[in-house]
Amino acid sequence: MKDILQRELSKYLYAPLLWVLLALWTLILLWAYFDPFAHLRHLVAQLALAPQGIVPLLKRDAQQIAAVVSPGMATNYSLSVWSAIGPHLTAIIGAYLGGSEYSWRTLPAMLTHTRRRDLITVKLVLLTLYILVLVGITLVVGLAAAWYTTWEIRQLYPELIDGVTTLPEKGIFLQIFVAVIGPLIWGVLGFLVAVTTKSTLAGVLAGILYPYFEIVGMGRYLADSAVYNWLPAVAQISLLPAAFVYVEGAGVVGSPMLPRILDIWKALPLTLVYLILLILTSIWAFRSQDA
């Protein structure tokens, strides 16, 4: 198993797509810090010209932004941004890991010396590892960006920083856990569809579009029914407000807009059950198909 993992790692280590996604995500994360910073500068510029009555409001908004991008809230903010965009990236990665051997047409050669069960297990482990790497990068880059942004704010507006208080967070382990399993479920969906259809593109589309289809399409009609409480995307998205503090208008992400948010003790096991089901279905689909 260790040999197979090493082989698979070396196979994808040089895959340009994964590096492109990694670079893209780093840029998005940096943008997630610099966009609020730009907004803060705009607010501060307005302070001098604003009527006296509005000044406290503008100052409060600016301080909220400063709080969100501060190192004290770096884990919360960077992982909440990841949890909003990460599922799309992991859907692409999952579909790529599931479908790439079909597009390269190398699967027959692989299966002559690697058991199907081992190969798919290693690919799913690789998907999880890749998400962990991305979450790790999110934490490191997020903290660095937070330090830099706060330093810049301190240089430009020292009087603003003094009034900033960070909001209480909800526990780093819960945040990391949600930041991993949330995107993982859509990564595995992308993987499953790619394996079943033998097409990376189909996996990407399914992994990215399905949550929207469920929330925007099905959710609209099923919001009042009991079925709504059992939908996978509803369960996964319901984890976000339980794990992250959202300050509306202060960052690039806000509270998820669902007709109804599930309780974490229902959302968490439901998400895990869907994740396990998707993993088992992927293994079954891969083992039972012609290569």
Added chain:
Amino acid sequence: MNLPQHIGIQVVDLTKRYGRTTVLNRVSFRLTAGRSAVVLGANGVGKSTFVRLIAGLTRPSAGEVLVNGRLPGAVPDLGVLFEDPQVYPHLPGLHNLFLLAGEIRLPEDEQHHVLEALGLSHSLLRRKAGAYSFGQRRRLTLAAISFRDPLLWVLDEPTNGLDPTGIKAFITLLKERKEKGKTILLTGQALAAFEELADDVWVLKDGALTYLGEWRTLRDQMPGIIKLRPHDIRAAQEALVQRGIHALDVVEDGTIVVRGTASDFERVGHLLANSGISTYEFRYDPPSLEDFYRVAASGERTEGKAQ
């Protein structure tokens, strides 16, 4: 069911259907460890399907395949060359070699020999495999199988995409493997190049796989071409006719061409010697596997008993 290890491949009543089309119909096949077999058949008769079933890539509709006594699917000692081998395009050839081999068991000095024999230079192996030609991809895959050094080699249309030098090098390589006790299954249409390797000959036609016999025996039974260029052409022709041997053709340079088996060749030799007829040239061209396939494909041959 586990078979003794000395049986390389055992196929029992194997049937494969794709929708309404039956590609293989109750096929039975047996290849003893250490022997080599050639499965001949025209395009589209199901040779590649047969190979895919042995490799465990596709499931049989009915029947059973056992490879080295195990159900197919990542059998530890199996190396398969598919008709259209593919590589990881974003990786250099050398990296591909290790990925495709899976496990490398060939000693290092022999690895160099394999690379040299297959014309895989260092500069080529450093290049990304996505830029490789069909022939280069094939040679790389063959090298990967060699590096893996399995007990059982299954090669689908192995000469496709190889130039004459490559074919020669690969045959030498396979001969060496065979001498070391490896079991080899080859499929194709014109496997003249592999005559020296073939022990058993099978023909796949209309979904049925028929064992025709041992290649050496078949070659001895099937007529080849006897060529003799006597000093006295008239005396030679008369002597042959008297013994009921009729020339197929007499070439302008005085060569008499006769169709006959290896034993006929011996007979003609004795006849010439006894009649005191001397020759400039006297030789026998045995039938090739290709000649044999043409006859077998036309349905003239009857089946033999598999070893």
